[in-house]
Structures are given as structure tokens and as C-alpha cells.
Amino acid sequence: MNSKRKRRTFNITLNSKMLLLMGVAAGSLLLSGMHAGDHLVAAQGSGQSADPMRAVQSKSTPVTSNLVELKANGKKAAQQGMLFENKTWVPLTFLRDELNLSLTYESASRTYIITQDYQKLKVTLYEGGVTSYLNGHYLGTPGAKLIKGRIYVPFQWLKDYLGYEGVWDGKLKQLDIVKSQLNNLEMKTVSHREDNADAVITLNAPSVAIPGNTSAEKAINRVLEKDNSEFQAYIAEALKNREGESNLAPYEFNSSYVVTYNQKGLLSLFIDKYKYTGGAHGMTVRQGYTFNLEDGSLLTLKELFGDTSDYMNIINGEIKEGFESHPGYFGGFKGIGNDYTDYYLQTDKVTFFFQVYEYTPYAAGIPEYSIAYEKLLKKNSHYQNLLP
Structure with missing residues (x-):
């Protein structure tokens, strides 16, 4: 079982598989250029x-x-x-x-x-x-x-x-x-923009402020700042390696985030990091984060759903069924483990996602599979308050 899944970082010394995994937003990003009145x-x-x-x-x-x-x-x-x-x-x-x-x-x-x-x-x-x-x-x-x-x-x-x-x-x-009754916190966006002959860089990274709980605030921001700084380090290295190649089109780097759940003491979001450094199209890598606001810790699947004995069988069964009905599925999905981090919470479901080219072609984008909480949580579960 493919249970060991390390959190992705933008390391410039990448193998060929990670080069493929590093880019998915071009098709999506090109769609955003029109309007009304x-x-x-x-x-x-x-x-x-x-x-x-x-x-x-x-x-x-x-x-x-x-x-x-x-x-x-x-x-x-x-x-x-x-x-x-x-x-x-x-x-x-x-x-x-x-x-x-x-x-x-x-x-x-x-x-x-x-x-x-x-x-x-x-x-x-x-x-x-x-x-x-x-x-x-x-x-x-x-x-x-x-x-x-x-x-x-x-x-x-x-x-x-x-x-x-x-x-x-x-x-x-x-x-x-x-x-809805939302958590008592403030989301802030840390923005950085550059536009020159070498690159167009637009970074929008999340940060939190939690009144009355500075320890949780600091713990969460350490994780989010690390995510942002690793991407910035990758960008700096990519631009350094480009020096002297003035004939190339400008590189492009973007980051953005979406908060998907902010209730009942939990905060869930994902961050998309897009890069284009030449070639037919750019790529996006997505990372999910789900925090317990009491102490700022990252929650594992076991902590969320472990009160249901067969929760991993349910999750892997649903994902496998989704992949097998997906046109262009490459095959090869063996299952995820408790340390899997590519998920986010929503009001009535948890959504698992996979990177471009991991199991499906580029045109499929980032495949996502959602599972209702009713299938994973019991009434006496620790996180039963997620149930509708």
C-alpha cells in the first residue's frame, strides 16, 4: 500500500516524476479572462x-x-x-x-x-x-x-x-x-508580486490571527510560512538557473489558497502553487492543511475518523471506485495511508485529491473524490460535530 506520502516541497533537484507533478493550473488559469456589467x-x-x-x-x-x-x-x-x-x-x-x-x-x-x-x-x-x-x-x-x-x-x-x-x-x-457560526479567527493574505523580463510572480499566502490563543496561532503560521518560504526558495533557484538565457519567455509563478472549512474548532484549506518554466504548459501542485484550532496541530486521518474501525477501507474503496470510472485512468492506485495529507474538509464531506499525472492525464486536472461524513463518523466519534 502506498501509505508513506511525504509533504511535497519545491526542490529544484527533482526526478522526472516530480517534474510532472509540479504543474497543473495552466488550463484552468487560462479560463479566467472574461466578464459582464x-x-x-x-x-x-x-x-x-x-x-x-x-x-x-x-x-x-x-x-x-x-x-x-x-x-x-x-x-x-x-x-x-x-x-x-x-x-x-x-x-x-x-x-x-x-x-x-x-x-x-x-x-x-x-x-x-x-x-x-x-x-x-x-x-x-x-x-x-x-x-x-x-x-x-x-x-x-x-x-x-x-x-x-x-x-x-x-x-x-x-x-x-x-x-x-x-x-x-x-x-x-x-x-x-x-x-454559519464560524470560528473566531481572522484570515490574512500575505502577498508578493514581481513583474520583470525574467518572471511574473504573484504569491498570495495564508496567515491566521486567533484572538486569545497565540500559541495555536504561532503553530499554524509556522506551517503556512514554511509552505510559502519553500516555494519562494524554489522560485529563486529556478531564476538563478535561468541566468544568461534571455531568449526564453518569462517564467510564471503563482500561489493561491482556498479556505474550505472554518467551523467547530477546525480550519481546513488548500494551497495551489503554479509554475511555468517553459514547455507546452505550466503545472500546479496542491497541498491540503487541516488544523485543530485548540492547539494549532495538523490533524491526521486517524485523528479525524479513527473511531470508525474500517474508515481506511471505506476511504480507499470510494477513491478506487472513483478512479476506475474516470476516463483516462492510468491504473496503479493501491490505496492511501493514515499519513496522507492531500485532503480538505467541507461542510458535509471530506475531499481527497491527487496531483496531475499521478493517476490521470493532464487534461483531467486535479482529480478529487468526496466522501460524506455519515460514512466515516459515528454519533459517538470524537469529531461527531462534523456530522450535519
Whole structure:
């Protein structure tokens, strides 16, 4: 069993396999270059349409759906949601008008930007449809959609990324969206940018501030700072090795992070580190971190799910089934062990991910497989509070 899995670092002396593992975002990153209009947002809120929206509406999603009555913190909203593809979707403007989130628009790129603390959601319109990013991370399926000329986002995004939960009344077809009880901490972004003839570098690394618990704060920040400093060291070495090769195109290095869970004394996130140093495309390496906020320690799978005796069999069985149904699967998955760190928590599930070229082709991106907590936790488990 492939149980020994060391935390990846960007070491310039890499074997051929790690060179392959080190790069996956090019395809995703190239998708983020399009948008719509602030006047359109106003038009959406009033149920009207505007010409710029119509100009990009040729790929509007055809839909036979049921309307959902939306409420915000118990108050009925003027806008309605939709049941579509067995999921609830809410108008983008609901986030602004009812949840009071910041919504801005960049006309040059036709991009709407929702900001909620440390999370920045970008929804871009283009001739082929809609694409979405969270803190630079491409959001695939389900994604934002144009439905009957309006932009809708899956309610799941509000749960997973924006700090909300919902109370569903199936009889009334009503969804009350309320703020989740988040941990008392502040996420900060440590940014660094360079743009010169040799490289374009954009680094956005996470840092935490935990009022009243400086020891946990320091422990977490040591881990996050180490992740960032190792990438910076890799960049410095790559640029040193490039000296004297002025005919090369500029290198590109990016880092970004997404907080996936920030409740009940746990903090879970992942960091993407992208590099392009020539060749057909760049690559991204992803690293997951899940912390206990009481002492700042990194949590292992055994600590999270070990109260269920066969939890590793459940995890490996689900992942294996996912790989075997994946087009282009190379084969070779033998299982993960307790020291596996490539996972992150979400509101109702844990998601395991694997690097590009590890088991699947580049075009597949970073494969992810999610398992509901109900399959891994019992009512008397130490982390039973993760259960819905």
C-alpha cells in the first residue's frame, strides 16, 4: 500500500516524476479572462434584461426547473431560486441584495466579483457561457450558469466557501439561508508580486490571527510560512538557473489558497502553487492543511475518523471506485495511508485529491473524490460535530 506520502516541497533537484507533478493550473488559469456589467446587476435585480447580457447569452442553459422561495435569515426575499440538476441555485444578485455581500463588476473582462472576508468569487461571462474562480481556483462542476438570461450560482458554494447554511422546507419548496457560526479567527493574505523580463510572480499566502490563543496561532503560521518560504526558495533557484538565457519567455509563478472549512474548532484549506518554466504548459501542485484550532496541530486521518474501525477501507474503496470510472485512468492506485495529507474538509464531506499525472492525464486536472461524513463518523466519534 502506498501509505508513506511525504509533504511535497519545491526542490529544484527533482526526478522526472516530480517534474510532472509540479504543474497543473495552466488550463484552468487560462479560463479566467472574461466578464459582464454593473448595470447588468441592477437589471437582474429588477428582473429586466440588458443588451450586454444578451450579447453573451447564446449559451444560456436551457432549463425545465421549479422555483424555490428564498429567505435570508428568516425574511422572505424578493428574488427566487431554482431547482435544477437536483440542486438549488440562487441568483447572483441575491448575495448582494439579501446577504449584503460586496458585488462589483469589471467591464473590461465582463467579470462579477463577490467578496466575503478572505474569499473572492469571480464569475465571468464569455461567448461560450460562464466560468468561475474562487481566489484564483477554478470552480468546475457545478458551476455558475446563465438560466433564462440571469446568472445563478449553486447554493453549495455558499455552504462550502462563503460561510452560510440553509434550512430546507421541502413541502413549501423554501430555502432559508442563514450565516454559519464560524470560528473566531481572522484570515490574512500575505502577498508578493514581481513583474520583470525574467518572471511574473504573484504569491498570495495564508496567515491566521486567533484572538486569545497565540500559541495555536504561532503553530499554524509556522506551517503556512514554511509552505510559502519553500516555494519562494524554489522560485529563486529556478531564476538563478535561468541566468544568461534571455531568449526564453518569462517564467510564471503563482500561489493561491482556498479556505474550505472554518467551523467547530477546525480550519481546513488548500494551497495551489503554479509554475511555468517553459514547455507546452505550466503545472500546479496542491497541498491540503487541516488544523485543530485548540492547539494549532495538523490533524491526521486517524485523528479525524479513527473511531470508525474500517474508515481506511471505506476511504480507499470510494477513491478506487472513483478512479476506475474516470476516463483516462492510468491504473496503479493501491490505496492511501493514515499519513496522507492531500485532503480538505467541507461542510458535509471530506475531499481527497491527487496531483496531475499521478493517476490521470493532464487534461483531467486535479482529480478529487468526496466522501460524506455519515460514512466515516459515528454519533459517538470524537469529531461527531462534523456530522450535519
